[in-house]
Each structure stands twice: as structure tokens, then as C-alpha cells.
Amino acid sequence: SQQGEEDPQALSIQEGENATMNCSYKTSINNLQWYRQNSGRGLVHLILIRSNEREKHSGRLRVTLDTSKKSSSLLITASRAADTASYFCATVRGYQKVTFGIGTKLQVIP
Amino acid sequence: EAGVAQSPRYKIIEKRQSVAFWCNPISGHATLYWYQQILGQGPKLLIQFQNNGVVDDSQLPKDRFSAERLKGVDSTLKIQPAKLEDSAVYLCASSLDARDATEAFFGQGTRLTVV
Numbered sequence: 629s630q631q632g633e634e635d636p637q638a639l640s641i642q643e644g645e646n647a648t649m650n651c652s653y654k655t656s657i658n659n660l661q662w663y664r665q666n667s668g669r670g671l672v673h674l675i676l677i678r679s680n681e682r683e684k685h686s687g688r689l690r691v692t693l694d695t696s697k698k699s700s701s702l703l704i705t706a707s708r709a710a711d712t713a714s715y716f717c718a719t720v721r722g723y724q725k726v727t728f729g730i731g732t733k734l735q736v737i738p
Numbered sequence: 739e740a741g742v743a744q745s746p747r748y749k750i751i752e753k754r755q756s757v758a759f760w761c762n763p764i765s766g767h768a769t770l771y772w773y774q775q776i777l778g779q780g781p782k783l784l785i786q787f788q789n790n791g792v793v794d795d796s797q798l799p800k801d802r803f804s805a806e807r808l809k810g811v812d813s814t815l816k817i818q819p820a821k822l823e824d825s826a827v828y829l830c831a832s833s834l835d836a837r838d839a840t841e842a843f844f845g846q847g848t849r850l851t852v853v
Contacts, residue, residue: 661842
């Protein structure tokens, strides 16, 4: 079963614009992670935010977590064509059980 | 450091045949995961190992899928017999230790086509 649900499922923006993806989940978590997957490749870890954290930054990435609303958002600032990929949120609960959502397909148009 | 290695990269088999996938996790990683990713969907956890013990296999179709992790290092995932709906990418991932909040590192996956 999928724990997380990303929104939107597809997003198309111009290079230089910001991209925002949201993730909602159903049960309590230990931490939440965001991954990127380029077409035909494996997943690459982007950022991890613990349940007691509200915001985290890494380069052009900004992640927020609202445990009361059971939601998270990933913001990519100043997007580049190379950011074109699918983005997944993964919730981690219990014994490091990592459960993925259905993903957001991002297209950045040069 | 070397990443998670998987083989083969691609496999085409006929339905009712059997197939096996191999995964070599990052050295020292205690936790190993097998995921199934159907086209257009997110990865679905099939089985999770902590060293050589199974932590979670609740979504593994045990009538046809089996997995083992001998000596707590390499792992194999087997499907016997395969069905058309098993066509997917099978991803192996490892993380340092399930007891700590750490990221999972993924292999490139094995793309299985069942015809």
C-alpha cells in the first residue's frame, strides 16, 4: 500500500521558475525523505527531515514538514532542465519501514 | 564508495518461467530492501532485511516470490512462476541501519518483462 500521496502528479514549468511538490501521508512517521528518479534510473536521495523538524534546506531544495496536517512540501528554487525527473516522498515509520508515494513528474522546459 | 549493485539490468522471460535477481548492497549496510516499481507508479516494498533476518515481507506474494540474504550481505529475489503482471523494475536498496534515521541508497534496478 502507498503511504504517501504526492500532488500534483505532473508539473511543467519554465527554467528559472520555482517548483513546489506536496506530499500527504496517513500515519505517524519517524522521518520523511524525498527522492528523485531520472527516467530509467534508480532513486537518488535528496533530503531527510525528522518528525521533530519543521524545515530543512539543502542547496536549492527546501523541505517543510507539518506533522499536525501530515503533509510535507518540496520546493526547488531556480529550476534547471536537469531537474526534470520524478520526485517521490517516502515516509519512514517503525523499524525504518520506507514507504513511497506515487510521485510527481516534473518537467523543466529550457 | 561503491554503490548498490544489481544484476541483470534487463530480463525478458515467458510467463510461467522462473527468474532470479541479485543484489550486492553497500559494504557495511545492515538493512536491505527489495522494491517492485510498476511503470508510472511509486516503488512498492516487497521485503526488508535487517542483516540476514526478515523485518517486513507483508507485501511479498509468497506463493511465487522468495528472497534470501545469506550471511547478511548479498541478496537474491526469485519469482517462480512468473506472471504477466510481474513486469516491472525491481529495485534493491540498502541503508546503514534500520534503527537509525538514515537514507536508503538504490541500485539501478532490473527491468523484467514477462511475455
